[in-house]
Amino acid sequence: xxxxxxxxxxxxxxxxxxxxxxxxxxxxxxxxxxxxxxxxxxxxxxxxxxxxxxxxxxxxxxxxxxxxxxxxxxxxxxxxxxxxxxxxxxxxxxxxxxxxxxxxxxxxxxxxxxxx
Numbered sequence: 001x002x003x004x005x006x007x008x009x010x011x012x013x014x015x016x017x018x019x020x021x022x023x024x025x026x027x028x029x030x031x032x033x034x035x036x037x038x039x040x041x042x043x044x045x046x047x048x049x050x051x052x053x054x055x056x057x058x059x060x061x062x063x064x065x066x067x068x069x070x071x072x073x074x075x076x077x078x079x080x081x082x083x084x085x086x087x088x089x090x091x092x093x094x095x096x097x098x099x100x101x102x103x104x105x106x107x108x109x110x111x112x113x114x115x116x
Contacts, residue, residue, distance in 0.1 A: 001027070001028070001029065001030065001043070001063060001064055002025060002026070002027045002062075002063070002064055003025070003026050003027075003041070003043060003055060003060060003062070003063055004023050004024070004025050004060070004061045004062035004063075005023065005024050005025075005026065005055055005059045005060055005061065006022070006023060006059045006060075006061055007020060007021055007022055007023060007024050008059065010022045023061060026043055026045075026053060026055070028043040028044035028045055028046065028052070028053075029043070029044045030042065030043060030044075030113070031043065031044050031051075031052045033052065033054075036054055037108075038096045038107070038108045038112050038113070039056065039057050039058065039096070040054050040055065040056055040057060041054070041055045041057055041060070042054050042055075043055060057096075076091070076092045076093070077089060077090070077091045077092075078090050078092070080111050080114075082100060082111070086100075088100040088111055090111045090112055092112065096112040097112070098111045098112050
């Protein structure tokens with residue numbers, strides 16, 4: 001997947017001696033990492049010394065050239081089907097939420113990660 005991320009240094013670009021770009025692009029596959037929160041995305045890098053990077057979901061602008069944003073506290077709600085056919089309501093925003101039993105227990109689930 002290709003992820004376009006808002007550069008958090010952009011607002012302070014005049015403070016840096018080097019050029020700061022407004023957006024950074026990263027390519028890789030999503031990696032499941034135990035300590036990464038639902039508000040973050042782990043993306044493979046292909047570098048064995050630095051195997052993945054953690055990206056804050058609120059800074060993501062595009063995924064695979066499709067617009068995507070958590071900015072301004074905006075939320076998106078989608079209905080997804082679970083593996084056994086049940087429908088769950090996934091709310092994406094600064095704090096993702098899902099109505100599935102797994103999310104109620106772990107505060108994280110595959111529906112919130114796959115809906116991105």
